[in-house]
Amino acid sequence: MTLLSLNAVSMNFAGLQALRDVNISIEPGERRAIIGPNGAGKTTLFNIISGELSPSSGTVTLAGRTVTNLTPERMFRLGLARTFQKNSLFLDLTTQENVRLAVQAHQRQGHHWFQPWWAFDAVNERTRRVLEGAGLWSRRLEPAKNLSYGEQRQLEMAIALAGEPALLLLDEPTAGMSVAETASSVATIGALPRDLTLLIIEHDMDTVFALADRITVLDHGLVIADDVPDVVRNDEQVRAVYLGEPL
Ligand SMILES: Nc1ncnc2c1ncn2[C@@H]1O[C@H](COP(=O)(O)OP(=O)(O)OP(=O)(O)O)[C@@H](O)[C@H]1O
Ligand SMILES: [Mg+2]
Incomplete structure (x- = not known):
């Protein structure tokens, strides 16, 4: 059974569409990376999943249960934990x-x-x-x-x-770290229990490819790719978004 699913989730902030009709489905035990340029909507997506924000439209389900408008405290009690970007x-x-x-x-x-x-x-x-x-x-x-x-x-x-927790959301866990600290963090994350479902927002591509089973790419609030790392790495649209950056 799918652990977490976002169904046609959109988020508007006073005229700015931070997420547009996002559909994502995460299996239990999956390690999913969410990537995309600055402002793509990654943290907004986490805020919706963790109950910090209610989406403008769409639904979120956790283990088959609709959790769209639950508070962070309720989500925490249902087994969700997260770290913040700051x-x-x-x-x-x-x-x-x-x-x-x-x-x-x-x-x-x-x-x-x-x-x-x-x-x-x-x-x-x-x-x-x-x-x-x-x-x-x-x-x-x-x-x-x-x-x-x-x-x-x-x-x-x-x-x-x-x-x-059963579901852990990490928002840029290696941001600002030295090379050695990043390596140590990747090892710690890699050693987490395999039945823990992990969503990780990350800009460092080595970290993404070291940890993720599957990658979702957001750009301007749209999901432009959602696949296994090798497919995402070779996706033309993804390469265009990351123009000049090695994938
Ligand atoms: N509470 C808010 N009110 C208004 N606009 C917001 C709010 N939160 C986010 N935004 C806007 O929504 C868009 C997506 O922001 P978000 O923080 O989700 O991006 P991100 O992908 O996490 O970016 P980064 O990689 O820089 O962390 C941005 O344009 C941002 O300015
Ligand atoms: Mg962010």
Whole structure:
């Protein structure tokens, strides 16, 4: 069964059509890259999927259920997590505290006002595993503001993963990173569980081709290609949009 589908989704911002009749279908466990020039509508697409925005028209379904106008909180509870294009950390808290807050936010889903003693152990354990998975265990006591830029992006991803989401949306996870930080991030993302469905907006083509099973190309709000990497790489329309840039 399709995990996520966008059906004829359009988005207008005061006369600007950011998305035009977008149809996208994502299978469970798929790793899908969303690419396209600046202003193509990629982040808008994420905002619609995650509930930050309601589309002007069209529908979104998650595992067969219509979720078009659900809030980000509801989408989060249905297993969706995301990172943002811009930094969203608590910079004065430690790395570990940032992750712990995210783990606790997820534990509170059951609306338990009272937490039994064993819940704290579970939070600690989950926090440790998330920090290790992100390669940040040795940096756990460092305030987030002292982390390198690349480490901060890794921490954002760790926070998104804290609740073991089924669907993870990454908005330009390697933007602004050094070559070494990018390599480390690609390795971290590549090592995520295979049953986690991943949508990744990315400008770095090496990263796209290293991670994606399938690529959707947006240009001026239109889907101009949606296929496996080898087909997209050789698509004439895509090449025209990326004129001068190696694909
Ligand atoms: N809240 C908003 N109000 C008005 N216009 C917006 C809003 N959000 C996005 N836009 C416009 O919609 C278009 C698509 O923006 P979007 O951020 O989705 O592009 P993008 O593909 O993510 O670009 P980038 O690669 O630069 O991040 C742009 O022209 C942008 O200026
Ligand atoms: Mg964007």
